[in-house]
Amino acid sequence: MILVTGGLGMIGAHTARALADLGHDVLVTTHHRAEVPAWLEGRVTVEPLDVTDRAAFLALADRHAVSDIVHLAGSIPGDDPVAFFRHDLAGLLNALDAARARRVRRFAVASSLGVYLGRPEIPWHEDLALPAAELPHLIIAFKKAVEPLTLHALQGTGIQPVVLRIGTIWGPLVDPESPFFHIPSYISAVLRGEQPPRLYGSDGGDRCYAPDAGRAIALLMTAPTLRYDTYNVSSGVPSTNGDFAAALESAIPGLRLELHPGREHGPGEDPYLDITRLTADTGFTPAFDVRAAVADYVAWRAANPR
Known part of the structure; x- marks a missing residue:
């Protein structure tokens, strides 16, 4: 069972559909959104989950024998940046805890094309060193922090991290x-x-159109092997x-x-994202x-x- 947190959001729902299209059992979690898109009805298991509740997260992963995790759940910042960081960091750490407890195969997490801001090269590709640049939004700042946190948390566990540098979807x-x-x-x-x-x-x-982005993520989760831990996801x-x-x-x-x-x-x-690495390892091309x-x-x- 592949778990997609935030699976009723735009990117999550399209990822879940693509995984189901590939024949996989899919579990999606939702916290605020209740409406299930028509393309997912009867095709995935939907469970409510507050990702900041560690015990509930771990119990859910055990109950459904989760084998892989795509962590896409996130919040929109309000007036308090610390509250936003605390909330989304708790969700990330609980997802990582669940991955480690279940010894999943792959753990994918959403980053952003915004991590490249400050690099003059076009297109942006994964081999570029990320600059210490002023970032225009709290979400981008958090996504940039997510990358080293995820890679270090999974180091030595045998779980393959997949950092998704997602474009404009x-x-x-x-x-x-x-x-x-x-x-x-x-x-x-x-x-x-x-x-x-x-x-x-x-x-x-x-x-990038959302169905293409979802299919790219699904291919990264299901490819027999991946040569890298970081991939651009876009058109x-x-x-x-x-x-x-x-x-x-x-x-x-x-x-x-x-x-x-x-x-x-x-x-x-x-600027736009180079997807040469994504295409080479998964065969993805935009539809x-x-x-x-x-x-x-x-x-x-x-x-x-x-």
Whole structure:
């Protein structure tokens, strides 16, 4: 049984679906969200769990004979950064305790493309040394700390750590008004019949459709062998605001969107993740380009609020 914490969130739910598609028994945990996506109904076991409750975490792992763990559960910071760090660190340590107690095969944990901030090289790849740079958000700061904590906690246990440096993910179940990525709110405005804010057509960067991200994580959890402990998880190609506008116009007949020409801050490149390592070890290639992703998401939103 493969455990996915936060398994009803966007990335978790798509990871659980991909694991089930590969024929694996999947256990997903949820704390606040109760609604199970249609694609998971009857296909996975769903259990409530507060990941900060160590005893409950250990009992759950034993009760379901957990063999692998994908730890994706996390919270959104409030006004108190220490409270956020305490909460998410407790969840991580309890997940690691469960992994060690069960002697699982693999333990994957969510990191972020934000750990590369400060590196000028494009695309970002796993061999880059992570800089000591100022980070724009508490979540990125925590994700950067997660990496050495996980690697050291599992050292010598025989459990294979898999650090997931996850790119900018969007798709079914994303917050339509996400403060972290403007494309969901841009598409939502279009779907409401509004003219969205005018974007700069050549601005872009790392943008991966959630079903692809979930499948990449599932492949990392189920590959016979992995040569590394850290993998970028994304589409491996940059996309622009202009790409998304063109895809929306293709998906919605009669729609015309206005864009500013060029880039907001002049010539340059936007960073994105290199997935050469992921592809070499798992065979992963994205199933969705921007046009296919937008068409799929517009169809999904026709019957779903997020």
